[in-house]
Amino acid sequence: MLEPSSETGPTIRFGERKRPKSILLAAVLSAIIPGLGHFLLRRRRTGVIFLSVFSILPLLYCLFRLPKEFGLLILTNVGILVLCVWSGYHALLHGNTPEVKISKWWALMVIPIAVLGYAGHANWMLKAAGFQVLAIPSQSMESTVLQGDKVIVDGWWYRHSSPSPGNIIIFRKDNYYVIKRVVSVGGSTIYGKDGKVWVDGKELQEPYIQHIFKDSYVDPRLNNFGPVAIPKGKLFRVSRQSRS
Numbered sequence: 001m002l003e004p005s006s007e008t009g010p011t012i013r014f015g016e017r018k019r020p021k022s023i024l025l026a027a028v029l030s031a032i033i034p035g036l037g038h039f040l041l042r043r044r045r046t047g048v049i050f051l052s053v054f055s056i057l058p059l060l061y062c063l064f065r066l067p068k069e070f071g072l073l074i075l076t077n078v079g080i081l082v083l084c085v086w087s088g089y090h091a092l093l094h095g096n097t098p099e100v101k102i103s104k105w106w107a108l109m110v111i112p113i114a115v116l117g118y119a120g121h122a123n124w125m126l127k128a129a130g131f132q133v134l135a136i137p138s139q140s141m142e143s144t145v146l147q148g149d150k151v152i153v154d155g156w157w158y159r160h161s162s163p164s165p166g167n168i169i170i171f172r173k174d175n176y177y178v179i180k181r182v183v184s185v186g187g188s189t190i191y192g193k194d195g196k197v198w199v200d201g202k203e204l205q206e207p208y209i210q211h212i213f214k215d216s217y218v219d220p221r222l223n224n225f226g227p228v229a230i231p232k233g234k235l236f237r238v239s240r241q242s243r244s
Contacts, residue, residue: 022040022095023041023092024106025040026091027095027109028088028110030087030088031088031091031113032084032116032117032120033054034050034051034083034088035047035049035052035087037087037088037091038091041095043094046094050083054083060076061125061128062129067129068154077122080125084115084117084121085110088114092107092110126152130155131152131153132153132155133153134150134151134153134177136148136149140179141168141180143208144181145168151170164185165182165183165199167181169181169182169235183199183204184199184200185230185235185236186232186234186235187232188200188229188230188236190228191226191227191228192222192225192226193224195223
């Protein structure tokens with residue numbers, strides 16, 4: 001007859017046993033959204049810490065519009081990438097138990113997933129802060145901006161300021177984005193003669209201009225036009241057909 005033993009061992013509750021698949025899933029989730037997978041491993045405190053840090057970054061990103069400074073943009077993006085990689089690796093490493101061992105080589109899986117997660121976060125955060133990445137399809141702004149270049153556009157810049165002569169701006173025309181340099185603004189008078197431009201009686205210095213070869217056809221209205229009085233709230237731009 002068996003008698004009950006007085007010895008008591010550790011109590012294993014239903015659902016607490018970690019399986020390799022659940023640990024790998026937790027690592028993937030935490031690599032995409034830092035801290036999320038830690039809740040699957042019942043490491044709620046660690047998950048809250050990772051999620052809190054991850055939540056602060058978009059807040060600072062949008063509130064202070066960090067992409068306005070290139071250095072801050074790079075620093076923030078590196079921070080997001082490191083956080084995604086670290087969170088995924090942390091979930092994988094700390095999901096191990098004496099009963100279930102996950103090879104550290106699985107950490108290599110975490111890196112590409114974290115990179116994809118970072119790319120998605122960087123994209124939506126950039127848009128949420130009012131910025132947009134555009135590719136330059138033409139040669140019209142060379143050599144300042146080259147064909148194929150990608151530029152980050154601040155869509156909120158002119159909410160609190162006005163364009164100034166020399167600014168490079170992007171605007172929509174016929175469902176296309178057009179990139180041009182501001183020549184003059186409202187209230188100015190502009191005219192062109194023999195390929196040179198005068199604004200309010202002063203010759204415009206344009207060292208960035210690449211002049212067309214003499215044997216190439218040039219619309220005469222590009223060399224000689226005006227004078228044109230620019231209305232208030234309007235800008236002077238150059239098109240292929242004419243200056244208007």
